Amino acid sequence: MKIRLIFLFLIFAFQFASGQLIDKNWNRIALSKDENFLKSAEAKRIAENVILYQKNNGGWEKNKSINRELSSTEKKKLLDSKNDFSGTTIDNNATSQEMKFLANVYRFQPDEKYRAAFLKGIEYLFTAQYENGGWPQFFPLQKNYSSHITFNDNAMANVLFLFQEMINEGEKYPIKIPSETLGKIKNSFDKGIDVILKTQYKQNGKLTVWCAQHDEFSLFPAKARAYELPSLSGKESAKLTLLLMSLKNPSKEIINAVEHAVHWFQETKITGFKEVRIENDKHLIADKNAEPIWARFSDLETNEPFFSDRDGIRKKTYEEIGAERRNGYAWFTDEPEEVLKKYESWKKKNVKTVEDKNFYTVSKDGSGDFSNIQDAIDQCRSFPYERITIFVKNGIYNEKVVLHQWNTNIKILGEDREKTVIRFNDYFAKIDRARNSTFFTPTFLVEANDTVLENLTIENSAGEVGQAIALSIVSNRVAVMSCQILGNQDTLYLDNEGKIYIKNSYIEGTTDFIFGSATAYFENCEIHSKKNSFITAPSTPQNAEFGFVFNQCKLTADENISQVFLGRPWRIYAKSVFMNSNFGNHITEKRWDNWNKTEAESTAFFAEYNNSGKSSEVKNRVSWSKQLSKRQARNYTKENVLKDDFKRNWYENL
DSSP: OHHHHHHHHHHHHHHHHTTOOSOOOHHHHTTOOOHHHHTSHHHHHHHHHHHHHOOTTSOBOSSOOTTSOOOHHHHHHHHHTTTOOTTOBSGGGTTHHHHHHHHHHHHHSOOHHHHHHHHHHHHHHHHHSOTTSOOOSBSSOOSSGGGSEEOGGGHHHHHHHHHHHHHHHGGGSSSOOOHHHHHHHHHHHHHHHHHHHHHSOEETTEEOOOOSEEOTTTOOBOOOSTTOOSOBOHHHHHHHHHHHHTOSSOOHHHHHHHHHHHHHHHHHOBOSEEEEEETTEEEEEEOTTOOOBEESOBOTTTOOBOEEOTTOOEESSGGGSOHHHHHSSOOEEOTHHHHHHHHHHHHHHHOOOOOOOSEEEEOTTSOSSBSSHHHHHHHSOSSOSSOEEEEEOSEEEESOEEEOTTOOSEEEEESOTTTEEEEEOOOHHHHOOGGGGGGGOOSEEEOSSSEEEESOEEEETTOSSSOOOSEEEOSSSEEEESOEEEOSTTOEEEOTTOEEEEESOEEEESSSOEEESSEEEEESOEEEESSSSEEEEEOOOTTOSOOEEEESOEEEEOTTOOOBEEEOOSSTTOEEEEESOEEOTTBOTTOBOOTTOTTHHHHOEEEEESOEETTSSOSOSOTTSEEOOHHHHTTOOHHHHHOOSSSTTTTSOO
C-alpha cells in the first residue's frame, strides 16, 4: 500500500512538472493560473480546441468538455458548425471562461490566433448586451425565459468581472486590447453596473437583493423554468454584491446598494440547520454548530424560503417536493457568508462618517470627503443658516447633479473652470417621457434658493440630438460666476420667475439655448452660437418688469455662421434686452423673430442699447423691436434687475 502511494505521488509530481493536469474538469482547467501548465504543449493543444469550439459570432456554447482530445471527425464537425449560433451563451461560465483561458495561455505562449479569438469574444459580448446594460442568457435571443436579464448562476457577473479585470489591468493585461475597444469595455461595464442597481428589488420602498433573472423591459423579477419562480435569490445576490464591493471609489448609490444587500443577508440567514444526504436523499436537520446558509429562493415580500417542483407550485419545505427536484437542484447556498466576511473591512474603507461642517471637498481620486458631487450635496444640512461651500477638485464628473429645494445657501466651487467638468448626456428622445421630456434632461438642476456656482464647466454632451439642457435653474437668487455652460439646443434653462445673476461666463448652443421665464442679468459673458438659429427664447410672465438682460457681453459664433437672431418669444410677453455689448457679424440685421406669433409683436419687449461690433448698426431691424433711450437704459441696472424684497443686494460679495 505504501509503495502504491509513493508510485501515485511520483506520477502526480511528473505530471505537474511537465505541465500535465490530472484535473479533467474544463471549468477548473479554464481558470488555471499554473505557470508550468500554461507553458505546456497540453495548454497549447487545449487552446487550439477553444478556437475550434468558438462560433463565428464570437461566442461559445456551454457544458462542453473543451479540454478532451478530439478526433479528426469531431474537429471537422466543429468547423462545419461555426455558423450555428443557436447555443452561444454566457450561461454556466461559457464564453467568459474560454476567454480567460486564452488570455492566460497567451501570456506564456503568445499566438495571434488566441488574441484574435479573444477580441472576437469581446465583440460578441458587446453585441449581446441590451441597451439598458443587461445580458440575456443566450445570444442570439431565444423565444423563452432566457431572454431575461440573467444573473442566474452568476452569468452576467462573470462577464462583468472579466471586463473589470481588463479595465483594472489595462496595458498589463496579457492580451493587448485596442484603446477604442477598452473604452467600449468601460462603457459596457458601467451600463452593467447601472442595471444591477436598477434591478435591486424594493420591499415597501426598502432595497433588498436580486432575483436570478429580471424582465429585460420592466426590470422586475421574472420566472425562468417552472420551478424557478420570481423570488429573492440568496445565491446570485451574493456574487452581485461582491461585484459592487469590488468597485473602486464607489458612489453613494453603490454603497447604499451594498449596505441594504448585507442587511438582507444578515436578516435572512438560516442558523442551527444543515443540509445532509441520508440514503442518497437530501434533508435539512438541526445542528446548533452548523454554519449559516441561505435559501436559493425567498418570497419577494415576506423573505420566507420556498421550494417548487416541476409543476411550479410553491412549497414551504423541500420535503414537500419530489425526490428528483429535491436532489437535483441546489436549494441552499453558503455564498453570502463571503459577503459578510468581507463587509466590515469594505465598510471601513468606503463608508465614511462625515461630520456636519461648512466646507467639503470632492475629489475623483478619493482624497476628499466625497468622490462625487451629489454625495457631497446630500450630506449638507437642509436650509442651513450659514453658506456651505463644496470645493470640487479638477476632474470629469460624469453625473447628473441636483441641488434640491432644501439644499439652500450652498456654493459649488470648482478648482479650475476648464478642468472641473460636470458632464452628462440626457436628451429629449432618450428620456422619452412625453412632451415635457426636455425638463428631465439637465446635467445640473438647481431647485434651491441662494445658490452660487463658480469655476465650473457644466456640459450636456448628447450632441445635436434635439433638446438637451446642461444647466437648469428653477429657483431664486442664484449666481453663476466664471462658468462654462456647454451644449446645443436648450443649453441653459432659467425659469420659475427667479432672479439669476450670470457673470464672466461662457455659454454656447445652437437653438434657443438661453430660455425660460426667469429674470436674469448677464454681465461680461461670451454668448457663442454654433448654428444659424436663435439665442434667446424668453417666456417672461406678463407682470415681470425685466426678462433677460445682457450687459457688456460678447456675441461670437463658429465659422460660417451668418444668420443668428438675438431671440424669439417662447411666450408672447417675452422680454430680452442687449446693451453695451459687442456683436459679431453673425447677428442678422433683422435681430428678432416673432416665432410665427404675430400677436407677440405687440406684447413682447425685445430691445437694444449702445451695442458695438460689425453688425451693431443696421437699419433693417424688425419694426416691432425697441431701441432704448439713455433715460430708459438707466433703468436696466444690475440693482434694478436683480432686486429682491427678501434679500437686498444678495448678488454682492458672493
